[in-house]
Amino acid sequence: MARTELIMPKMGESVSEATIISWSKKIGDLVEIDETIIEIATDKVDSEVPSTHEGKLVEILFNVDDVVNVGQPFAILETTQESDSDSQAETEEVKEDIVVEETSQNIEQSVEKIVEEVNETKVVQSSSDRFYSPLVKNIAKKDNVSQSELDSIIGSGKEGRVTKSDILSFIKNRTETPTEEITVEQIRDKQPKIKEENVKYDKHQQVPIHNTGDVEIIEMDRMRKLISAHMTMSKATSAHITSMVECDMTNIVNWRNSIKEGFKKREGQNITFTPIIIEAMAKAVKDFPMINVSVEGTNIHIHKNVNIGMAAALPDGNLIVPVINECQNKNLIGITKSVNDLATRARSSNLNPDDIQGGTITMTNVGTFGNVMGTPIINQPQVAILAAGAIRKKPAVLETEYGDVIAVRHMMFLSLSYDHRVVDGALGGQFVKKVADYLENFDVNQKI
Numbered sequence: 001m002a003r004t005e006l007i008m009p010k011m012g013e014s015v016s017e018a019t020i021i022s023w024s025k026k027i028g029d030l031v032e033i034d035e036t037i038i039e040i041a042t043d044k045v046d047s048e049v050p051s052t053h054e055g056k057l058v059e060i061l062f063n064v065d066d067v068v069n070v071g072q073p074f075a076i077l078e079t080t081q082e083s084d085s086d087s088q089a090e091t092e093e094v095k096e097d098i099v100v101e102e103t104s105q106n107i108e109q110s111v112e113k114i115v116e117e118v119n120e121t122k123v124v125q126s127s128s129d130r131f132y133s134p135l136v137k138n139i140a141k142k143d144n145v146s147q148s149e150l151d152s153i154i155g156s157g158k159e160g161r162v163t164k165s166d167i168l169s170f171i172k173n174r175t176e177t178p179t180e181e182i183t184v185e186q187i188r189d190k191q192p193k194i195k196e197e198n199v200k201y202d203k204h205q206q207v208p209i210h211n212t213g214d215v216e217i218i219e220m221d222r223m224r225k226l227i228s229a230h231m232t233m234s235k236a237t238s239a240h241i242t243s244m245v246e247c248d249m250t251n252i253v254n255w256r257n258s259i260k261e262g263f264k265k266r267e268g269q270n271i272t273f274t275p276i277i278i279e280a281m282a283k284a285v286k287d288f289p290m291i292n293v294s295v296e297g298t299n300i301h302i303h304k305n306v307n308i309g310m311a312a313a314l315p316d317g318n319l320i321v322p323v324i325n326e327c328q329n330k331n332l333i334g335i336t337k338s339v340n341d342l343a344t345r346a347r348s349s350n351l352n353p354d355d356i357q358g359g360t361i362t363m364t365n366v367g368t369f370g371n372v373m374g375t376p377i378i379n380q381p382q383v384a385i386l387a388a389g390a391i392r393k394k395p396a397v398l399e400t401e402y403g404d405v406i407a408v409r410h411m412m413f414l415s416l417s418y419d420h421r422v423v424d425g426a427l428g429g430q431f432v433k434k435v436a437d438y439l440e441n442f443d444v445n446q447k448i
Contacts, residue, residue: 001080004053005073011042011353017069017164018042025057031077038074041222042353055079067133067164136162143171154229169233223318234380239420242375243429246413247436249391252276253410255444263448267333271448274310274365275336277388280438281363282306282327282335288431292360294381295422309359309379310339312346313368320346321379323359333448367391373413383419384428386435388412 008018018040025037036048037057055077068074132140132150140150145167153170155162209215220228256271263271285292285306294301306328309321322342327335345351361382366374367390374387389412396409416432 001078003058004055004077004079006037006051006053006075006077008040008068008070008072008074009049010070011040011047015042015070015353015357017067019067020062020064020074021046022064023060024048027057027060029057031055031057040068046349047352051077053077053079067135132162135164136167139164139167139171145171154232155225166229169229173233173237221316221318223316223320227319230380231377234377237380238378238383240375240378240417241420241425241428242415242417243425243432244373244413244415245433245436246411248396248409248440249273249412250410251444252439252442253391255442259448267337269337269340271336272339273367273388273391274363275332275339276442277365277386277435277439278308278310278324278327278335278339278363279330279332280435280442281308281361281386282330283438284431284434285361286328287434288427290427291384291418291423291431293383293422294360295383295419296381300422303360305360307358307360309356309362309382310342311362311364311376311379311385312343314349315347320351320356321359321362322346322351322355323357325358331448332446361385363388367412373415375415376417378417378419383421383423384431385417386432387415387417389415 011018019042021039021041023038024035025031031037031051031054033052033054034050037051038049040047040049057075058078059076060074061076062068062074136150139145149170150162150167153162153166155166252273256273256276260271263269289302290300292303292306294303305326307323307325308327309323311319311321313319322345324330324335324338324342330338342351342355345355359379359382362376362379362385364374364376364385365388366376367388370390372389372392374389376385376387378385391410391412393408394411395406396411398405398407398409414432414436416428418428418431
């Protein structure tokens, strides 16, 4: 019998680690090839990892909530493959030769190196009972994160633990000088009206909530914590500003009503307003490419591909943003199929890690919930997000060759939140107006 390691597979570009959510097998169970053995979480996506071998599970190397790096073994199977047995025997023979040949000097050097590595992980000592992983401690030591700063980070891991992404996000967005506590004496010099004594102010301090006795307290789930941390980081990073326009969707509404039944019979799926708006966004990006950028420090990254994120609400109330890649190269049918596919897989929790990465600008349809407009938060590291409101019938003034008339039209508000660090009001306003122009001038004679 041979022992075979199961390796954490690559789960998408830029994904280097995953958190184990649950084990589908326990020690002693038989595992078949391609049978799910663990469920994992990467960023916002939960997925299953199938076994690459057949055998009996004899060892579990990680527990639930542990973080496993890509390429790292997470379990050991006992298999009957001869090649694995021969390979293992050869490996053990080589190890024995190395042990025999290793000198006492090399052993001492190895021990010293291990002791040094262990000591490095203990440099940052917690002043409380809060748990910090060795990886988080090493990052804190490397980037000179003080213990008070470390304790102030809001963790998105289980029981509020600080994860790798939490501390890296904190390091990226913190100011050059560490957070300082301001005493009342210091404030009194500038604000004579303040009379409180022996009070310290901290921007990370939580406001206590009085328990009235009729309150139910629940803990945020993992995704809610991730969304909370990401949205708070975005507001702290970008200078948000919003521009709005009203768009006449009458021609599009009438066109869609005339073709939707035939489209559903031919393609087997619905055509909604979302892909039509996304197509207009992709066209507008060609006219204003500086809206399709990301910011890194003082550098602006101009993206050639228009990868539009589509904010989608999940059944549990949480939010996820799958991405439609290279929208500039897709026609309306292609965008429609991508929108329907991603929306369906998002609702059934079958998105892959790559499905939510690489977005360059985002669209959210707040009209789905009957909202007429919104001021969405930018999805970092992007610089703009467009919100489409509900389409409603209302009286509007139309210019005709016989003069102005009032008619009932299908109207919709478009609101664009953008990063004022790199997008000024002129560019933001022109872009959202251009999207509206493309929608109002939609070709109602086109066949799909």
